[in-house]
Amino acid sequence: MDKRLHSPNAIKEIMEKYGFKFSKSLGQNFLIDGNIIEKICDKSEITKEDGIIEVGPGIGALTQQLCEKAGKVVSVELDKTLIPILKDTLKDYDNFELVHGDILKVNINEIIEDRLKGLNVKVVANLPYYITTPIIMRLLEERLAIEKIVVMVQKEVAVRMKASPGNKDYGALSVAVQYYSKPEIIVNVPKNVFIPKPNVDSAVIMLDVYDKPQVNVKDEKTMFEIVRAAFGKRRKTILNALSSSSLRLEKDEINEILNKCNIDPKKRGEVLSIEDFANIANNIYSK
Template identity: 40%
Template sequence: MLGPAEVRRLAEELGIRPTKKLGQNFVHDPNTVRKIVTAAGLTEDDVVLEVGPGLGSLTLALLPSAKRLVAVEIDPPLADRLPQTVSEMDPENAAKLHVVLKDAMKVTHEDLPVQPTAIVANLPYNVAVPVVLHLLHELPSLKKGLVMVQAEVADRMAAEPGSKIYGVPSVKIAWYGKAKKAGPVGRNVFWPAPNVDSGLVSFHRHENPLSTVDRKRLFGIVDAAFAQRRKTLRAALKGWAATQDVNIDELLEKAGIDPQARGEQLSVIDFIRIAEV
């Protein structure tokens, strides 16, 4: 495990100062990484995908519980140093690790040596939701996950219809599976300490797809419905419907959706019905 002293020593050795651009906040609390691994519910058959392993705090905690671990790191010095750190601190499990030097937003299944079954990661706050959505789309092998994100983002990812914080991330995540909050994380477990609180979100992919409807069409409808939250669906989707050359009132009637409803009142199934029509 990497404690505060080890984290700072490694960072000094590499000449690294955490940057906001890459969303780097390194976890240096062993109890927190143990908590994350426990909450992830991994089995000995799980191949874990870790995004942004940084100096390796979470990586070292995950390796004993995983069959293999693929770490995707965008920062070359960190990617180069991680295998050495693991070999020094946990030689018994070092062979399980494979590091991929790449932006997680550009990763495809072809970039990975083995297809992961679970994602466990401390995600950069500024790209957390896009990264999760991208990986769920690109890697159908991902069946579950546990990610640490900004507390506000955790709330949105797991929000249910009718909530004030229910929105685009809630619906798009629900298209792939069921998300729920898995606990808070304090600020002092990071170096440097962020200015916001963090939270854990767990995820399980649906065993069967909710629909065969085109994902891009569905997500386009979702984006339009929440672009102006105060508008009714009739008003919010009018512009989108015009680009599809359809009458919005007829569309909503066929889908069985109240045109006076607002986006935050609709479940992912409701949005699917609109897309299918």
């Protein structure tokens, strides 16, 4: 077998050996471009001091290079048909550990504290696109001891995460991701470097996770209620959006708060910065 697990020949051989078939429901698309795998690893700046959490390793193409560069790699795989394949393809790496489970349900903190103890933790993965946002938000919201997240996602999702106020792609996801981290798109990935070929192009995005958010927020729940309301109906002004939200404040109260924050009540949510949302939230919380 070709030792390069990203090669089409290796993938074909493994599929035939194990009778493996791609699962559409699990969003399985295997990367076959070694240059992109190398770029992911390089941009992740992986050393032997790092412990890597990988989500959805597939047959181990990215995992293989992660194991060669990192102190330890823990891969979480949901598809039970891939478990024996991974145990075979990565059997030569004693710094590899496989967890059979759902990344949205496994105890990530336990993985960090017990299996990656003493290492700098990074998440590096080619994420299943159908649950990209829930995975990323769980990694960020739980304030885990993770310093960097480098993941392949659908290109339009990466663009939304990176978007700035006033941009058509700017929305609730942009605010949430940028509240917890600094995003950077590091490489665009065309659909033709996957087997099977997906319907969309991809991008690798790097999130440098903040030790603490860059804005001071007294109550995060209040802020994200405001964010959801602001982007829930994009054509509404911020005044009308917040007036019809779960905040249960009268229109004149909201108008007063917006004026206090030097925010035009006629503006729409998509032009407000994270600092604006934090300012509104702090004034509402202090009432």
